[in-house]
Amino acid sequence: MNGKLKWFGAALVISCMALVTGCGDGDKKAGGSEEESVAVVLKTLSSPYWKYVEAGAKAAGKDLGITVSVVGPSAESEVIQQVNMLEDQINQSPGAIVVAPSQPDTVVPVLETAAQNVPVILIDSDADFEGKTTFIGTENKTAGLEGGKLLASTLQKGDEVVLISGALGNPATDARIKGAKEALEEAGLEVVAEQPGDSDKTKAMSVMENILQKNGDVKGVFAANDDMALGVLRAVEAKGLDIKVIGTDGTEEAVESILEGKLAGTIAQSPYNMGYQGVENALKAINGDKVDKRLDSGIDIITIKNAEEKLEFLKSISK
Structure with a gap:
Protein backbone atom coordinates (compact mmCIF):
# COMPACT_ATOMS: atom_id res chain seq x y z
CA MET A 1 0.00 0.00 0.00
CA ASN A 2 2.82 2.36 0.88
CA GLY A 3 4.40 1.62 -2.53
CA LYS A 4 1.16 2.60 -4.30
CA LEU A 5 0.95 5.82 -2.29
CA LYS A 6 4.54 6.67 -3.17
CA TRP A 7 3.86 6.02 -6.85
CA PHE A 8 0.69 8.14 -6.74
CA GLY A 9 2.53 10.99 -4.97
CA ALA A 10 5.34 10.95 -7.52
CA ALA A 11 2.86 10.97 -10.39
CA LEU A 12 1.01 13.87 -8.79
CA VAL A 13 4.24 15.88 -8.46
CA ILE A 14 5.15 15.19 -12.11
CA SER A 15 1.67 16.19 -13.25
CA CYS A 16 1.83 19.43 -11.28
CA MET A 17 5.29 20.23 -12.66
CA ALA A 18 4.03 19.62 -16.17
CA LEU A 19 1.05 21.87 -15.49
CA VAL A 20 3.23 24.67 -14.13
CA THR A 21 5.65 24.36 -17.06
CA GLY A 22 2.79 24.39 -19.53
CA CYS A 23 1.32 27.49 -17.94
CA GLY A 24 4.70 29.19 -18.08
CA ASP A 25 4.97 28.57 -21.81
CA GLY A 26 1.45 29.83 -22.30
CA ASP A 27 2.28 33.05 -20.46
CA LYS A 28 5.25 33.65 -22.75
CA LYS A 29 3.11 33.18 -25.84
CA ALA A 30 0.33 35.30 -24.41
CA GLY A 31 2.86 38.08 -23.68
CA GLY A 32 3.67 37.72 -27.35
CA SER A 33 5.39 40.68 -28.84
CA GLU A 34 8.24 41.12 -26.34
CA GLU A 35 9.44 37.61 -27.15
CA GLU A 36 9.24 38.11 -30.92
CA SER A 37 12.21 38.95 -33.11
CA VAL A 38 12.50 40.34 -36.63
CA ALA A 39 15.66 40.17 -38.74
CA VAL A 40 16.22 43.03 -41.18
CA VAL A 41 18.76 42.54 -43.99
CA LEU A 42 19.49 45.68 -46.02
CA LYS A 43 21.53 46.33 -49.16
CA THR A 44 24.19 48.11 -47.10
CA LEU A 45 24.55 50.16 -43.93
CA SER A 46 27.21 52.45 -45.39
CA SER A 47 24.93 55.12 -46.92
CA PRO A 48 22.58 57.69 -45.32
CA TYR A 49 19.54 56.27 -47.12
CA TRP A 50 19.93 52.84 -45.53
CA LYS A 51 20.66 54.44 -42.16
CA TYR A 52 17.19 56.01 -42.36
CA VAL A 53 15.68 52.59 -43.13
CA GLU A 54 17.58 51.16 -40.14
CA ALA A 55 16.34 53.99 -37.90
CA GLY A 56 12.73 53.30 -38.91
CA ALA A 57 13.06 49.56 -38.33
CA LYS A 58 14.59 50.05 -34.88
CA ALA A 59 11.98 52.63 -33.93
CA ALA A 60 9.25 50.16 -34.83
CA GLY A 61 10.93 47.50 -32.72
CA LYS A 62 11.03 49.86 -29.76
CA ASP A 63 7.41 50.97 -30.19
CA LEU A 64 6.12 47.42 -30.64
CA GLY A 65 8.29 45.85 -27.93
CA ILE A 66 10.08 43.35 -30.17
CA THR A 67 13.71 42.56 -30.87
CA VAL A 68 14.93 43.90 -34.22
CA SER A 69 18.38 43.12 -35.63
CA VAL A 70 19.55 45.09 -38.66
CA VAL A 71 22.48 44.00 -40.83
CA GLY A 72 23.84 44.87 -44.27
CA PRO A 73 27.02 44.43 -46.33
CA SER A 74 29.76 47.03 -46.75
CA ALA A 75 28.43 48.11 -50.16
CA GLU A 76 25.39 47.53 -52.37
CA SER A 77 27.60 45.73 -54.87
CA GLU A 78 28.50 43.06 -52.27
CA VAL A 79 25.70 40.73 -53.34
CA ILE A 80 27.21 37.48 -52.04
CA GLN A 81 27.97 39.10 -48.70
CA GLN A 82 24.29 40.02 -48.41
CA VAL A 83 23.25 36.44 -49.24
CA ASN A 84 25.59 35.14 -46.52
CA MET A 85 24.15 37.62 -44.01
CA LEU A 86 20.62 36.57 -44.95
CA GLU A 87 21.42 32.89 -44.44
CA ASP A 88 23.03 33.69 -41.09
CA GLN A 89 19.92 35.59 -39.92
CA ILE A 90 17.65 32.73 -41.04
CA ASN A 91 19.77 30.26 -39.05
CA GLN A 92 19.05 32.31 -35.91
CA SER A 93 15.31 31.49 -36.32
CA PRO A 94 13.70 34.96 -36.16
CA GLY A 95 9.93 35.32 -36.12
CA ALA A 96 10.04 37.08 -39.51
CA ILE A 97 12.53 38.43 -42.03
CA VAL A 98 12.55 41.85 -43.71
CA VAL A 99 14.83 42.04 -46.77
CA ALA A 100 15.93 44.67 -49.28
CA GLN A 116 8.30 27.95 -45.80
CA ASN A 117 8.89 28.65 -42.10
CA VAL A 118 8.56 32.39 -41.44
CA PRO A 119 6.96 35.48 -43.01
CA VAL A 120 9.26 37.19 -45.53
CA ILE A 121 8.68 40.90 -46.18
CA LEU A 122 10.49 42.68 -49.02
CA ILE A 123 11.25 46.40 -48.89
CA ASP A 124 12.70 48.82 -51.48
CA SER A 125 13.26 46.16 -54.18
CA ASP A 126 10.71 43.52 -55.08
CA ALA A 127 11.19 39.89 -56.16
CA ASP A 128 8.80 37.16 -57.23
CA PHE A 129 8.91 33.91 -55.26
CA GLU A 130 6.53 31.45 -53.65
CA GLY A 131 5.42 32.43 -50.17
CA LYS A 132 6.27 36.16 -50.18
CA THR A 133 4.21 38.01 -47.57
CA THR A 134 4.34 41.54 -49.01
CA PHE A 135 6.43 44.19 -50.75
CA ILE A 136 6.78 47.67 -49.24
CA GLY A 137 8.47 50.42 -51.21
CA THR A 138 8.51 53.16 -53.78
CA GLU A 139 7.43 52.46 -57.33
CA ASN A 140 10.95 53.05 -58.59
CA LYS A 141 10.04 53.61 -62.21
CA THR A 142 7.65 56.35 -61.11
CA ALA A 143 10.44 57.93 -59.08
CA GLY A 144 12.64 57.89 -62.18
CA LEU A 145 9.89 59.38 -64.33
CA GLU A 146 9.44 62.23 -61.88
CA GLY A 147 13.21 62.76 -61.73
CA GLY A 148 13.40 62.88 -65.51
CA LYS A 149 10.52 65.36 -65.68
CA LEU A 150 12.14 67.55 -63.04
CA LEU A 151 15.46 67.57 -64.91
CA ALA A 152 13.73 68.26 -68.24
CA SER A 153 11.91 71.24 -66.70
CA THR A 154 15.28 72.93 -66.11
CA LEU A 155 16.61 72.35 -69.65
CA GLN A 156 15.83 73.05 -73.31
CA LYS A 157 14.70 70.62 -75.98
CA GLY A 158 17.73 69.06 -77.70
CA ASP A 159 20.06 69.43 -74.68
CA GLU A 160 22.42 66.54 -73.92
CA VAL A 161 21.90 64.61 -70.69
CA VAL A 162 23.58 61.74 -68.81
CA LEU A 163 22.18 58.87 -66.75
CA ILE A 164 24.18 57.42 -63.84
CA SER A 165 22.79 54.05 -62.74
CA GLY A 166 23.50 51.89 -59.69
CA ALA A 167 25.24 48.53 -59.51
CA LEU A 168 24.44 46.34 -62.50
CA GLY A 169 21.41 44.16 -61.84
CA ASN A 170 20.04 46.33 -59.00
CA PRO A 171 16.31 46.40 -59.87
CA ALA A 172 15.53 49.56 -57.89
CA THR A 173 18.14 51.74 -59.58
CA ASP A 174 17.54 50.06 -62.96
CA ALA A 175 13.84 50.94 -62.76
CA ARG A 176 14.64 54.54 -61.85
CA ILE A 177 16.94 54.89 -64.84
CA LYS A 178 14.32 53.37 -67.13
CA GLY A 179 11.70 55.85 -65.91
CA ALA A 180 14.04 58.85 -66.16
CA LYS A 181 15.13 57.88 -69.67
CA GLU A 182 11.52 57.68 -70.84
CA ALA A 183 10.70 61.11 -69.42
CA LEU A 184 13.85 62.76 -70.81
CA GLU A 185 13.45 61.35 -74.29
CA GLU A 186 9.77 62.26 -74.34
CA ALA A 187 10.78 65.84 -73.49
CA GLY A 188 13.11 65.90 -76.50
CA LEU A 189 16.41 65.61 -74.65
CA GLU A 190 19.32 63.52 -75.94
CA VAL A 191 20.80 60.85 -73.65
CA VAL A 192 24.48 60.78 -74.65
CA ALA A 193 25.80 58.48 -71.89
CA GLU A 194 24.48 55.91 -69.43
CA GLN A 195 27.02 54.47 -67.00
CA PRO A 196 26.87 52.58 -63.66
CA GLY A 197 28.15 54.38 -60.58
CA ASP A 198 27.53 51.43 -58.24
CA SER A 199 25.58 53.71 -55.86
CA ASP A 200 28.95 55.04 -54.71
CA LYS A 201 29.96 58.71 -54.48
CA THR A 202 33.62 58.24 -55.44
CA LYS A 203 32.84 55.85 -58.31
CA ALA A 204 30.19 58.22 -59.70
CA MET A 205 32.63 61.13 -59.58
CA LYS A 214 34.09 62.85 -74.29
CA ASN A 215 30.89 64.91 -73.96
CA GLY A 216 31.63 68.53 -73.30
CA ASP A 217 28.12 69.82 -74.02
CA VAL A 218 26.25 67.92 -71.28
CA LYS A 219 23.60 70.11 -69.65
CA GLY A 220 21.98 67.72 -67.16
CA VAL A 221 22.44 64.50 -65.18
CA PHE A 222 19.99 62.16 -63.51
CA ALA A 223 21.58 59.87 -60.89
CA ALA A 224 19.73 56.86 -59.49
CA ASN A 225 20.69 57.74 -55.92
CA ASP A 226 21.86 60.80 -54.02
CA ASP A 227 25.38 59.57 -53.21
CA MET A 228 26.03 59.23 -56.93
CA ALA A 229 24.43 62.63 -57.60
CA LEU A 230 26.79 64.24 -55.09
CA GLY A 231 29.76 62.46 -56.68
CA VAL A 232 28.67 63.73 -60.10
CA LEU A 233 28.37 67.23 -58.62
CA ARG A 234 31.99 67.10 -57.47
CA ALA A 235 33.15 66.29 -60.99
CA VAL A 236 30.98 69.08 -62.44
CA GLU A 237 32.21 71.66 -59.91
CA ALA A 238 35.83 70.69 -60.52
CA LYS A 239 35.33 71.58 -64.19
CA GLY A 240 33.51 74.79 -63.32
CA LEU A 241 30.51 73.76 -65.43
CA ASP A 242 26.84 74.70 -65.11
CA ILE A 243 25.17 71.27 -65.26
CA LYS A 244 21.86 70.51 -63.56
CA VAL A 245 22.07 67.38 -61.38
CA ILE A 246 19.05 65.50 -60.01
CA GLY A 247 19.42 62.70 -57.45
CA THR A 248 17.12 60.14 -55.88
CA ASP A 249 16.48 59.18 -52.22
CA GLY A 250 16.22 62.54 -50.42
CA THR A 251 19.17 62.12 -48.05
CA GLU A 252 20.17 64.84 -45.60
CA GLU A 253 23.37 65.67 -47.47
CA ALA A 254 21.49 65.96 -50.77
CA VAL A 255 18.83 68.25 -49.29
CA GLU A 256 21.55 70.45 -47.76
CA SER A 257 23.17 70.65 -51.20
CA ILE A 258 19.85 71.79 -52.69
CA LEU A 259 19.59 74.54 -50.06
CA GLU A 260 23.13 75.61 -50.97
CA GLY A 261 22.07 75.96 -54.60
CA LYS A 262 24.15 73.02 -55.83
CA LEU A 263 21.99 69.97 -56.56
CA ALA A 264 18.93 70.95 -58.61
CA GLY A 265 16.69 68.50 -56.77
CA THR A 266 16.09 64.96 -55.57
CA ILE A 267 13.21 62.52 -55.68
CA ALA A 268 12.74 61.52 -52.08
CA GLN A 269 11.51 58.16 -50.94
CA SER A 270 10.36 57.45 -47.40
CA PRO A 271 13.16 55.17 -46.15
CA TYR A 272 12.32 55.73 -42.48
CA ASN A 273 8.69 54.77 -43.06
CA MET A 274 9.78 51.86 -45.24
CA GLY A 275 11.85 50.42 -42.39
CA TYR A 276 9.12 51.09 -39.84
CA GLN A 277 6.37 49.56 -41.98
CA GLY A 278 8.56 46.57 -42.76
CA VAL A 279 8.87 45.64 -39.09
CA GLU A 280 5.27 46.63 -38.31
CA ASN A 281 3.89 44.35 -41.02
CA ALA A 282 6.31 41.59 -40.09
CA LEU A 283 4.73 41.51 -36.63
CA LYS A 284 1.25 41.50 -38.16
CA ALA A 285 2.23 38.47 -40.24
CA ILE A 286 3.69 36.71 -37.19
CA ASN A 287 0.41 37.25 -35.36
CA GLY A 288 -1.60 35.94 -38.31
CA ASP A 289 -3.14 39.31 -39.16
CA LYS A 290 -3.96 40.27 -42.76
CA VAL A 291 -1.17 42.04 -44.64
CA ASP A 292 -1.72 43.65 -48.04
CA LYS A 293 0.35 42.09 -50.82
CA ARG A 294 1.80 45.45 -51.89
CA LEU A 295 2.26 48.70 -49.95
CA ASP A 296 3.44 51.86 -51.75
CA SER A 297 5.59 54.04 -49.50
CA GLY A 298 5.30 56.97 -51.94
CA ILE A 299 7.67 59.67 -53.24
CA ASP A 300 8.30 63.36 -52.58
CA ILE A 301 9.82 65.80 -55.10
CA ILE A 302 12.37 67.96 -53.27
CA THR A 303 13.53 71.29 -54.69
CA ILE A 304 14.67 74.57 -53.18
CA LYS A 305 10.99 75.34 -52.49
CA ASN A 306 10.48 72.63 -49.85
CA ALA A 307 14.01 71.56 -48.94
CA GLU A 308 14.07 73.35 -45.57
CA GLU A 309 11.03 71.46 -44.29
CA LYS A 310 12.45 68.14 -45.49
CA LEU A 311 15.80 68.82 -43.83
CA GLU A 312 14.17 69.45 -40.46
CA PHE A 313 12.45 66.05 -40.62
CA LEU A 314 15.65 64.22 -41.65
CA LYS A 315 17.58 65.77 -38.78
CA SER A 316 14.87 64.71 -36.35
CA ILE A 317 15.26 61.02 -37.32
CA SER A 318 19.06 61.12 -37.51
CA LYS A 319 19.55 61.77 -33.79
Whole structure:
Protein backbone atom coordinates (compact mmCIF):
# COMPACT_ATOMS: atom_id res chain seq x y z
CA MET A 1 0.00 0.00 0.00
CA ASN A 2 2.82 2.36 0.88
CA GLY A 3 4.40 1.62 -2.53
CA LYS A 4 1.16 2.60 -4.30
CA LEU A 5 0.95 5.82 -2.29
CA LYS A 6 4.54 6.67 -3.17
CA TRP A 7 3.86 6.02 -6.85
CA PHE A 8 0.69 8.14 -6.74
CA GLY A 9 2.53 10.99 -4.97
CA ALA A 10 5.34 10.95 -7.52
CA ALA A 11 2.86 10.97 -10.39
CA LEU A 12 1.01 13.87 -8.79
CA VAL A 13 4.24 15.88 -8.46
CA ILE A 14 5.15 15.19 -12.11
CA SER A 15 1.67 16.19 -13.25
CA CYS A 16 1.83 19.43 -11.28
CA MET A 17 5.29 20.23 -12.66
CA ALA A 18 4.03 19.62 -16.17
CA LEU A 19 1.05 21.87 -15.49
CA VAL A 20 3.23 24.67 -14.13
CA THR A 21 5.65 24.36 -17.06
CA GLY A 22 2.79 24.39 -19.53
CA CYS A 23 1.32 27.49 -17.94
CA GLY A 24 4.70 29.19 -18.08
CA ASP A 25 4.97 28.57 -21.81
CA GLY A 26 1.45 29.83 -22.30
CA ASP A 27 2.28 33.05 -20.46
CA LYS A 28 5.25 33.65 -22.75
CA LYS A 29 3.11 33.18 -25.84
CA ALA A 30 0.33 35.30 -24.41
CA GLY A 31 2.86 38.08 -23.68
CA GLY A 32 3.67 37.72 -27.35
CA SER A 33 5.39 40.68 -28.84
CA GLU A 34 8.24 41.12 -26.34
CA GLU A 35 9.44 37.61 -27.15
CA GLU A 36 9.24 38.11 -30.92
CA SER A 37 12.21 38.95 -33.11
CA VAL A 38 12.50 40.34 -36.63
CA ALA A 39 15.66 40.17 -38.74
CA VAL A 40 16.22 43.03 -41.18
CA VAL A 41 18.76 42.54 -43.99
CA LEU A 42 19.49 45.68 -46.02
CA LYS A 43 21.53 46.33 -49.16
CA THR A 44 24.19 48.11 -47.10
CA LEU A 45 24.55 50.16 -43.93
CA SER A 46 27.21 52.45 -45.39
CA SER A 47 24.93 55.12 -46.92
CA PRO A 48 22.58 57.69 -45.32
CA TYR A 49 19.54 56.27 -47.12
CA TRP A 50 19.93 52.84 -45.53
CA LYS A 51 20.66 54.44 -42.16
CA TYR A 52 17.19 56.01 -42.36
CA VAL A 53 15.68 52.59 -43.13
CA GLU A 54 17.58 51.16 -40.14
CA ALA A 55 16.34 53.99 -37.90
CA GLY A 56 12.73 53.30 -38.91
CA ALA A 57 13.06 49.56 -38.33
CA LYS A 58 14.59 50.05 -34.88
CA ALA A 59 11.98 52.63 -33.93
CA ALA A 60 9.25 50.16 -34.83
CA GLY A 61 10.93 47.50 -32.72
CA LYS A 62 11.03 49.86 -29.76
CA ASP A 63 7.41 50.97 -30.19
CA LEU A 64 6.12 47.42 -30.64
CA GLY A 65 8.29 45.85 -27.93
CA ILE A 66 10.08 43.35 -30.17
CA THR A 67 13.71 42.56 -30.87
CA VAL A 68 14.93 43.90 -34.22
CA SER A 69 18.38 43.12 -35.63
CA VAL A 70 19.55 45.09 -38.66
CA VAL A 71 22.48 44.00 -40.83
CA GLY A 72 23.84 44.87 -44.27
CA PRO A 73 27.02 44.43 -46.33
CA SER A 74 29.76 47.03 -46.75
CA ALA A 75 28.43 48.11 -50.16
CA GLU A 76 25.39 47.53 -52.37
CA SER A 77 27.60 45.73 -54.87
CA GLU A 78 28.50 43.06 -52.27
CA VAL A 79 25.70 40.73 -53.34
CA ILE A 80 27.21 37.48 -52.04
CA GLN A 81 27.97 39.10 -48.70
CA GLN A 82 24.29 40.02 -48.41
CA VAL A 83 23.25 36.44 -49.24
CA ASN A 84 25.59 35.14 -46.52
CA MET A 85 24.15 37.62 -44.01
CA LEU A 86 20.62 36.57 -44.95
CA GLU A 87 21.42 32.89 -44.44
CA ASP A 88 23.03 33.69 -41.09
CA GLN A 89 19.92 35.59 -39.92
CA ILE A 90 17.65 32.73 -41.04
CA ASN A 91 19.77 30.26 -39.05
CA GLN A 92 19.05 32.31 -35.91
CA SER A 93 15.31 31.49 -36.32
CA PRO A 94 13.70 34.96 -36.16
CA GLY A 95 9.93 35.32 -36.12
CA ALA A 96 10.04 37.08 -39.51
CA ILE A 97 12.53 38.43 -42.03
CA VAL A 98 12.55 41.85 -43.71
CA VAL A 99 14.83 42.04 -46.77
CA ALA A 100 15.93 44.67 -49.28
CA PRO A 101 17.55 42.43 -51.89
CA SER A 102 20.43 43.93 -53.88
CA GLN A 103 20.06 41.34 -56.61
CA PRO A 104 16.69 39.55 -56.23
CA ASP A 105 17.41 36.68 -58.62
CA THR A 106 20.42 35.71 -56.51
CA VAL A 107 18.54 35.60 -53.19
CA VAL A 108 15.23 34.11 -54.39
CA PRO A 109 16.22 30.47 -53.61
CA VAL A 110 17.14 31.50 -50.04
CA LEU A 111 13.94 33.51 -49.63
CA GLU A 112 11.76 30.67 -50.94
CA THR A 113 13.25 28.31 -48.37
CA ALA A 114 12.84 30.84 -45.56
CA ALA A 115 9.21 31.57 -46.53
CA GLN A 116 8.30 27.95 -45.80
CA ASN A 117 8.89 28.65 -42.10
CA VAL A 118 8.56 32.39 -41.44
CA PRO A 119 6.96 35.48 -43.01
CA VAL A 120 9.26 37.19 -45.53
CA ILE A 121 8.68 40.90 -46.18
CA LEU A 122 10.49 42.68 -49.02
CA ILE A 123 11.25 46.40 -48.89
CA ASP A 124 12.70 48.82 -51.48
CA SER A 125 13.26 46.16 -54.18
CA ASP A 126 10.71 43.52 -55.08
CA ALA A 127 11.19 39.89 -56.16
CA ASP A 128 8.80 37.16 -57.23
CA PHE A 129 8.91 33.91 -55.26
CA GLU A 130 6.53 31.45 -53.65
CA GLY A 131 5.42 32.43 -50.17
CA LYS A 132 6.27 36.16 -50.18
CA THR A 133 4.21 38.01 -47.57
CA THR A 134 4.34 41.54 -49.01
CA PHE A 135 6.43 44.19 -50.75
CA ILE A 136 6.78 47.67 -49.24
CA GLY A 137 8.47 50.42 -51.21
CA THR A 138 8.51 53.16 -53.78
CA GLU A 139 7.43 52.46 -57.33
CA ASN A 140 10.95 53.05 -58.59
CA LYS A 141 10.04 53.61 -62.21
CA THR A 142 7.65 56.35 -61.11
CA ALA A 143 10.44 57.93 -59.08
CA GLY A 144 12.64 57.89 -62.18
CA LEU A 145 9.89 59.38 -64.33
CA GLU A 146 9.44 62.23 -61.88
CA GLY A 147 13.21 62.76 -61.73
CA GLY A 148 13.40 62.88 -65.51
CA LYS A 149 10.52 65.36 -65.68
CA LEU A 150 12.14 67.55 -63.04
CA LEU A 151 15.46 67.57 -64.91
CA ALA A 152 13.73 68.26 -68.24
CA SER A 153 11.91 71.24 -66.70
CA THR A 154 15.28 72.93 -66.11
CA LEU A 155 16.61 72.35 -69.65
CA GLN A 156 15.83 73.05 -73.31
CA LYS A 157 14.70 70.62 -75.98
CA GLY A 158 17.73 69.06 -77.70
CA ASP A 159 20.06 69.43 -74.68
CA GLU A 160 22.42 66.54 -73.92
CA VAL A 161 21.90 64.61 -70.69
CA VAL A 162 23.58 61.74 -68.81
CA LEU A 163 22.18 58.87 -66.75
CA ILE A 164 24.18 57.42 -63.84
CA SER A 165 22.79 54.05 -62.74
CA GLY A 166 23.50 51.89 -59.69
CA ALA A 167 25.24 48.53 -59.51
CA LEU A 168 24.44 46.34 -62.50
CA GLY A 169 21.41 44.16 -61.84
CA ASN A 170 20.04 46.33 -59.00
CA PRO A 171 16.31 46.40 -59.87
CA ALA A 172 15.53 49.56 -57.89
CA THR A 173 18.14 51.74 -59.58
CA ASP A 174 17.54 50.06 -62.96
CA ALA A 175 13.84 50.94 -62.76
CA ARG A 176 14.64 54.54 -61.85
CA ILE A 177 16.94 54.89 -64.84
CA LYS A 178 14.32 53.37 -67.13
CA GLY A 179 11.70 55.85 -65.91
CA ALA A 180 14.04 58.85 -66.16
CA LYS A 181 15.13 57.88 -69.67
CA GLU A 182 11.52 57.68 -70.84
CA ALA A 183 10.70 61.11 -69.42
CA LEU A 184 13.85 62.76 -70.81
CA GLU A 185 13.45 61.35 -74.29
CA GLU A 186 9.77 62.26 -74.34
CA ALA A 187 10.78 65.84 -73.49
CA GLY A 188 13.11 65.90 -76.50
CA LEU A 189 16.41 65.61 -74.65
CA GLU A 190 19.32 63.52 -75.94
CA VAL A 191 20.80 60.85 -73.65
CA VAL A 192 24.48 60.78 -74.65
CA ALA A 193 25.80 58.48 -71.89
CA GLU A 194 24.48 55.91 -69.43
CA GLN A 195 27.02 54.47 -67.00
CA PRO A 196 26.87 52.58 -63.66
CA GLY A 197 28.15 54.38 -60.58
CA ASP A 198 27.53 51.43 -58.24
CA SER A 199 25.58 53.71 -55.86
CA ASP A 200 28.95 55.04 -54.71
CA LYS A 201 29.96 58.71 -54.48
CA THR A 202 33.62 58.24 -55.44
CA LYS A 203 32.84 55.85 -58.31
CA ALA A 204 30.19 58.22 -59.70
CA MET A 205 32.63 61.13 -59.58
CA SER A 206 35.19 59.14 -61.57
CA VAL A 207 32.57 57.98 -64.08
CA MET A 208 31.34 61.55 -64.60
CA GLU A 209 34.89 62.82 -65.10
CA ASN A 210 35.36 60.30 -67.90
CA ILE A 211 32.02 61.18 -69.48
CA LEU A 212 32.85 64.90 -69.50
CA GLN A 213 36.10 64.22 -71.37
CA LYS A 214 34.09 62.85 -74.29
CA ASN A 215 30.89 64.91 -73.96
CA GLY A 216 31.63 68.53 -73.30
CA ASP A 217 28.12 69.82 -74.02
CA VAL A 218 26.25 67.92 -71.28
CA LYS A 219 23.60 70.11 -69.65
CA GLY A 220 21.98 67.72 -67.16
CA VAL A 221 22.44 64.50 -65.18
CA PHE A 222 19.99 62.16 -63.51
CA ALA A 223 21.58 59.87 -60.89
CA ALA A 224 19.73 56.86 -59.49
CA ASN A 225 20.69 57.74 -55.92
CA ASP A 226 21.86 60.80 -54.02
CA ASP A 227 25.38 59.57 -53.21
CA MET A 228 26.03 59.23 -56.93
CA ALA A 229 24.43 62.63 -57.60
CA LEU A 230 26.79 64.24 -55.09
CA GLY A 231 29.76 62.46 -56.68
CA VAL A 232 28.67 63.73 -60.10
CA LEU A 233 28.37 67.23 -58.62
CA ARG A 234 31.99 67.10 -57.47
CA ALA A 235 33.15 66.29 -60.99
CA VAL A 236 30.98 69.08 -62.44
CA GLU A 237 32.21 71.66 -59.91
CA ALA A 238 35.83 70.69 -60.52
CA LYS A 239 35.33 71.58 -64.19
CA GLY A 240 33.51 74.79 -63.32
CA LEU A 241 30.51 73.76 -65.43
CA ASP A 242 26.84 74.70 -65.11
CA ILE A 243 25.17 71.27 -65.26
CA LYS A 244 21.86 70.51 -63.56
CA VAL A 245 22.07 67.38 -61.38
CA ILE A 246 19.05 65.50 -60.01
CA GLY A 247 19.42 62.70 -57.45
CA THR A 248 17.12 60.14 -55.88
CA ASP A 249 16.48 59.18 -52.22
CA GLY A 250 16.22 62.54 -50.42
CA THR A 251 19.17 62.12 -48.05
CA GLU A 252 20.17 64.84 -45.60
CA GLU A 253 23.37 65.67 -47.47
CA ALA A 254 21.49 65.96 -50.77
CA VAL A 255 18.83 68.25 -49.29
CA GLU A 256 21.55 70.45 -47.76
CA SER A 257 23.17 70.65 -51.20
CA ILE A 258 19.85 71.79 -52.69
CA LEU A 259 19.59 74.54 -50.06
CA GLU A 260 23.13 75.61 -50.97
CA GLY A 261 22.07 75.96 -54.60
CA LYS A 262 24.15 73.02 -55.83
CA LEU A 263 21.99 69.97 -56.56
CA ALA A 264 18.93 70.95 -58.61
CA GLY A 265 16.69 68.50 -56.77
CA THR A 266 16.09 64.96 -55.57
CA ILE A 267 13.21 62.52 -55.68
CA ALA A 268 12.74 61.52 -52.08
CA GLN A 269 11.51 58.16 -50.94
CA SER A 270 10.36 57.45 -47.40
CA PRO A 271 13.16 55.17 -46.15
CA TYR A 272 12.32 55.73 -42.48
CA ASN A 273 8.69 54.77 -43.06
CA MET A 274 9.78 51.86 -45.24
CA GLY A 275 11.85 50.42 -42.39
CA TYR A 276 9.12 51.09 -39.84
CA GLN A 277 6.37 49.56 -41.98
CA GLY A 278 8.56 46.57 -42.76
CA VAL A 279 8.87 45.64 -39.09
CA GLU A 280 5.27 46.63 -38.31
CA ASN A 281 3.89 44.35 -41.02
CA ALA A 282 6.31 41.59 -40.09
CA LEU A 283 4.73 41.51 -36.63
CA LYS A 284 1.25 41.50 -38.16
CA ALA A 285 2.23 38.47 -40.24
CA ILE A 286 3.69 36.71 -37.19
CA ASN A 287 0.41 37.25 -35.36
CA GLY A 288 -1.60 35.94 -38.31
CA ASP A 289 -3.14 39.31 -39.16
CA LYS A 290 -3.96 40.27 -42.76
CA VAL A 291 -1.17 42.04 -44.64
CA ASP A 292 -1.72 43.65 -48.04
CA LYS A 293 0.35 42.09 -50.82
CA ARG A 294 1.80 45.45 -51.89
CA LEU A 295 2.26 48.70 -49.95
CA ASP A 296 3.44 51.86 -51.75
CA SER A 297 5.59 54.04 -49.50
CA GLY A 298 5.30 56.97 -51.94
CA ILE A 299 7.67 59.67 -53.24
CA ASP A 300 8.30 63.36 -52.58
CA ILE A 301 9.82 65.80 -55.10
CA ILE A 302 12.37 67.96 -53.27
CA THR A 303 13.53 71.29 -54.69
CA ILE A 304 14.67 74.57 -53.18
CA LYS A 305 10.99 75.34 -52.49
CA ASN A 306 10.48 72.63 -49.85
CA ALA A 307 14.01 71.56 -48.94
CA GLU A 308 14.07 73.35 -45.57
CA GLU A 309 11.03 71.46 -44.29
CA LYS A 310 12.45 68.14 -45.49
CA LEU A 311 15.80 68.82 -43.83
CA GLU A 312 14.17 69.45 -40.46
CA PHE A 313 12.45 66.05 -40.62
CA LEU A 314 15.65 64.22 -41.65
CA LYS A 315 17.58 65.77 -38.78
CA SER A 316 14.87 64.71 -36.35
CA ILE A 317 15.26 61.02 -37.32
CA SER A 318 19.06 61.12 -37.51
CA LYS A 319 19.55 61.77 -33.79
